Amino acid sequence: xxxxxxxxxxxxxADGRPSGLRYFSRGGDALYEVGRAGEGPGELRSxxxxxxxxxxxxxxxxxxxxxxxxxxxxxxxxxxxxVAESLTPPGANGYLPKGVASDGRYLFQRDEVAFPFAxxxxxxxxxxxxxxxxxxxxxxxxxxxxxxxxxxxxxxxRAERDRRVLAPLxxxxxxxxxxxxxxxxxxxxxxxxxxxxxxxxxxxxxxxLRIRRExxxxxxxxxxxxxxxxxxxAAASGVTAIQRQFADGMGSAPFPERLAAFGDLLAGQDSxxxxxxxxxxxxxxxxxxxxxxxFDPAGRWSGEVTMPPRFRPTAVGHGWILGIWRDATDVPRxxxxxxxxx
Numbered sequence: 001x002x003x004x005x006x007x008x009x010x011x012x013x014a015d016g017r018p019s020g021l022r023y024f025s026r027g028g029d030a031l032y033e034v035g036r037a038g039e040g041p042g043e044l045r046s047x048x049x050x051x052x053x054x055x056x057x058x059x060x061x062x063x064x065x066x067x068x069x070x071x072x073x074x075x076x077x078x079x080x081x082x083v084a085e086s087l088t089p090p091g092a093n094g095y096l097p098k099g100v101a102s103d104g105r106y107l108f109q110r111d112e113v114a115f116p117f118a119x120x121x122x123x124x125x126x127x128x129x130x131x132x133x134x135x136x137x138x139x140x141x142x143x144x145x146x147x148x149x150x151x152x153x154x155x156x157x158r159a160e161r162d163r164r165v166l167a168p169l170x171x172x173x174x175x176x177x178x179x180x181x182x183x184x185x186x187x188x189x190x191x192x193x194x195x196x197x198x199x200x201x202x203x204x205x206x207x208x209l210r211i212r213r214e215x216x217x218x219x220x221x222x223x224x225x226x227x228x229x230x231x232x233x234a235a236a237s238g239v240t241a242i243q244r245q246f247a248d249g250m251g252s253a254p255f256p257e258r259l260a261a262f263g264d265l266l267a268g269q270d271s272x273x274x275x276x277x278x279x280x281x282x283x284x285x286x287x288x289x290x291x292x293x294x295f296d297p298a299g300r301w302s303g304e305v306t307m308p309p310r311f312r313p314t315a316v317g318h319g320w321i322l323g324i325w326r327d328a329t330d331v332p333r334x335x336x337x338x339x340x341x342x
Contacts, residue, residue, distance in 0.1 A: 002050035003334045004058060004315045005269075005322050006073065012050070012058050013334050019044040021060070023075060024334075034075040039065065042077035049097045051181070052269070052315070053104055061097040061106075068106055068134075081138045083108070098131065099181035103201050105133040105141065107181055109149075117154035117166035122254060124153050124171065131179060131188065133201065144203040148190045150176035153254050157245055169246070173218060173226065173278060174256040180265035180273065183297075187273055191260035196275065196295075209273070209299050215258040216278070216288075222259075227251045229280055263289060268316035271297035274305075283310050311335065 001014040009026025018037040021044075025031055035044045046064035053059060056073040070079040083095060095108035110130050119125055129149040133142045151171040159165050170176060175191035185198035185207060193215070198207035227250050234247035262275040272294055279289025290309065294302040307313060313323035316339075325335045 001047050002314050003322055003324060004050060004052040005317060005320070005336070006052065006056040008056070011322065011334065011336070012052070014047045014050040014060065016047055019047045019062075021050075021058070021071065021075075032075055034071055035060065035069065041080055042069065044069065049099070050314075051100045053100045054102075059100055059106065063097075066094075070136075079136060081106075081134070081136055083134065084138065095132070098179040101133060101181050101186055101201060102184050105135055105201070107179065107186060108132050108134060109177070109179065113152065113168050115168060117152070117168040119154050119166075121154045121156050121166055122252070124151050124254060126150075127152050129177065131186065131199075131203070133203075142202050144186075144188070144199055147177055147188060148175075148192070150174060150190070155246070155249060155253075157242060169253070172250065172253050172255060173223075173259050175260040178262065178265040180267040182267040182273065183269075183271045187265055187267060189262065189265060189275070191262055191278075194261045194275075196265065196273065207299060209295055211293070211301060213261070215261050218255055218257060218259050223255050226280060229282065233281075262293070266292075266313060266316060270316065270318040272302070272316060273299075274313070274316060283307070283312070285309050305339075308335075308337075 001016045003011060003013045005011050011024045013022045015022060020036055021034040023031040035042055039045055044062050046062055047060055048063035049061040051059045057078060058071045060069045062069060066083045068081040072078040094111050096111055098107040098109050100106055110132060112129060127149040128146045130146055131144045132140045135141050151174050152168040153171055154166040155169045157165050157167050177190050180187045185200060187196055187198050189196040194211035194213045196209045197205055200206045230250050231247045234243060259278040263278040264276040266274040275293045277288045277291040279287040283290050290307045292305045294305055296302040311323050311325045313321050315322040319339050321337050321339055325333050
């Protein structure tokens with residue numbers, strides 16, 4: 001599910017089935033396992049996200065239990081924080097985990113997508129949201145102003161007894177909000193342009209990074225390849241009947257004229273910031289999603305880095321990059337690569 005690297009070189013890997021953390025030496029030797037599957041104080045049922053914070057504590061968000069679990073550098077339970085249902089405000093569906101701010105508070109994006117979709121089938125609406133800071137006492141303390149989350153369209157679904165309902169779906173390949181917790185700021189960008197904003201611990205804007213670069217045009221060939229691969233993945237993963245309808249109807253989605261400026265953000269432990277180019281999720285040779293634009297700690301453009309095919313980076317440090325690589329049969333491996341400047 002994820003992997004991070006501690007300051008002494010140890011690697012912590014989050015496994016999804018069964019849920020737990022596995023610690024490895026800097027040379028890749030197995031050390032110990034933490035957080036067995038279960039619902040006890042230090043147990044995990046559904047790992048959704050893994051992060052490292054200062055002092056080599058790691059934080060796991062357990063989606064099923066809506067709980068944050070903090071593990072100290074020795075693998076012992078340090079703290080467990082529940083995200084109570086009572087914290088979900090009216091009109092919101094819940095919270096999407098986005099990592100840990102520099103002061104140790106956890107970041108959540110409030111999900112406010114309304115169901116069913118209020119407009120006409122195929123019509124577009126702009127969605128907005130906030131990023132909120134959760135204290136270790138389990139209370140929200142600060143938030144950003146409202147941010148553009150992306151565009152939604154109404155997708156007609158066949159429900160029980162052939163009843164039709166409109167579901168809100170994200171517009172494919174269109175700009176959408178991305179969030180990355182940096183060393184001293186929280187980076188956000190909606191992908192409508194090459195502009196990434198940094199906010200402080202109170203949600204106030206403190207930094208802006210910009211590149212003068214056009215968003216790429218979405219060609220018919222790229223769109224058709226995206227739809228075909230989407231359907232192939234759906235067929236191979238044993239999806240539900242509703243997910244099958246999504247896959248079958250993807251070709252009629254209102255695709256944008258241009259791709260989003262970037263597809264994901266990753267904040268490095270060395271205060272660099274990485275922005276992924278938009279492409280096809282398999283990450284095959286030549287695909288744009290293998291290319292990342294890098295900003296140095298001062299916010300200057302540093303260059304472009306092309307990742308190995310089928311590799312998803314999860315952590316970056318001075319001179320190294322860590323992530324999950326999948327072979328042709330989709331079996332995952334954790335890989336550590338050196339970064340060399342040219």
